Amino acid sequence: MGCCSVTQRHTGVDEVGPDEIELLELSGDNLGVWSLSENRVQLSVRNSRDEQQLPCTASVRHLEQEVVLWGRTRDELHHRIYSQQPIRGWEGQPAHVYGEVIHSSVVSLYNNYSEEQSERFLLLFPFHLLILSLDHSQEDFIYEGVLPVSGLSVQAVSLQLDVSHPTHMFEITSAMMDTKVFTCASAGESQRWIQHIEDRRYESMIQPMSPSQCALSYLLPCDENWKREELKKYLMQAPIWNWEGSPIHHMGQPGHISIVHIINTQRQGLQERLMILFPQDLLLLSVDSKRLQIKYEGRLARQSIKAVERSALPGRLEFELRGELLETLQVSCTCVEDYQAWIFHLQQPDRDSHIIMSQPPPPLLPKLQRNRKESQEPILAGDQCHINGRS
Incomplete structure (x- = not known):
């Protein structure tokens, strides 16, 4: 078998x-x-x-x-910024607090006045746009600012600088800053920036930042000096809803700032306001309960208002803001230091004291009468000539 x-x-x-x-x-x-x-x-x-x-x-x-800058790839550049290595002029929170980098690239910032361009490194985070300038000699970044994307508008622009070499530009605008125009290496890169910023702006509308991602929640209440200074910097670039007029940085350098409570004469309830003193204006802002968004409430010209103390009783840190075209506002401060600062700045008796008003000179004697007096009192006449500056 x-x-x-x-x-x-x-x-x-x-x-x-x-x-x-x-x-x-x-x-x-x-x-x-x-x-x-x-x-x-x-x-x-x-x-x-x-x-x-x-x-x-x-x-x-x-x-x-791909090598992007100084022989380093994007990942290496991102790691360098995340690793908390010192970046010249850095302000605010560490970079890792802003989240993951969505997009980044080297672009050129176009100056509308000088028509010159200088390189920048842009990094887009989920809710912020970081702008860094470059120091090629030291291979180092220089901090220029962080812009919340929720307050930005972006669009493609064409300036026709050179017909033979078309430019690929986009601009970002905001009520809080002057327009910035960036030039990209290609049309595709410019379109990517526009699309990414628009997407993140839309996401910021439907999915607002958490308190851990917003510096405002850390700076309020501004009860310490370092918080006041950081809050001033934050307000100069943060989106302010319902803003009216020219950008905020055109108002000059902010002075005193504090949280106050305001009641109008009709007693419509106590309203919390963030009050900021500028050289020519007094700015009033409101903040939402989560300390995430700022809203414009108005501005008052300093020349048209005056602070009037209401009571000298202990613990009554209140004064009234009065003006010709202003409904009287009752302002309540949270501490003695703020009360004294606002009274000092807004209750000065003569706002034009810096303008020295000289006394008018005495009237000159008629020519005939002066001659007679000179003939009768020659010594006095000589003194008088010396005082009037005549020879």
């Missing part, structure tokens, strides 16, 4: 034995194992499909590994 072999021959659908199947581990939906029911045609289709997907993945990885 003959022996029969139990080894499967290369016949049938696939011509591959069970020992060889174990060596065929391919990327697919079945945990990387090629099924016996899959023929060569299906295998070739899957291989060609995977080959088509590889260049896309590789291009993304290549983009991240």
Whole structure:
């Protein structure tokens, strides 16, 4: 009786034995194992499909590994900024607090006045846009500012600087700052910036920042000197809803700032306000309960208002703001220092005391009468001539 072999021959659908199947581990939906029911045609289709997907993945990885600045890739530059290495002029919270970098690139900032361009490195976070200038000699970043994207508007612009070399520009505008125009290396890069900023602005509308992502929640109440100074810097660049008039930095350098409570004469309730003193104006802002958003409430010209003390009783830190075109406002301070500062700045009896009003000179005597007096009193006449500056 003959022996029969139990080894499967290369016949049938696939011509591959069970020992060889174990060596065929391919990327697919079945945990990387090629099924016996899959023929060569299906295998070739899957291989060609995977080959088509590889260049896309590789291009993304290549983009991240591309040398961007000073021989470093984007990942290396991001890590340097995140690692809390000192960046010249840095203000505010550490970079990692702003979240993950959505997009970044080297661009050129166009100056509308001098028509010159200077390089900048932009980093877009989920809710903020960081602007850094470059010091190539030291291979170092210089901090220029952080802008909340919720208050920005972005659009493509074309200045036609050189017809033979078209520019790829976009501009960002805000009520809190002058328009900034950036030039990109390509049209695609400019469109990416526009799309990313628009997307993040929309996200900031439907998904507002949490208190941990907003510096305002850390700075209020501004009951310490360092908080006051940081809050002044924050207000000069933060979005302020319902803002009216020219950008806030055109109002000059902010002076005293504090939280006060205001009641009008009709007693419509106690209202918390953030009051900021500028050289020519007194600015009133409100803040929401979560300390995330600021709203414009109005501004008063300092020349048209005056603070009047209401009571000298202990603990009554109140004064009235009065003006010709202003309904009287009762202002209550939270501490003695704020009360004394506001009284000092707003209750000065003569706001024009810096203008020295000289006394008018005495009237000159008529010519005929002066001559007679000179003839009768020559010594006095000589003195009088010396005083009037005549010879």
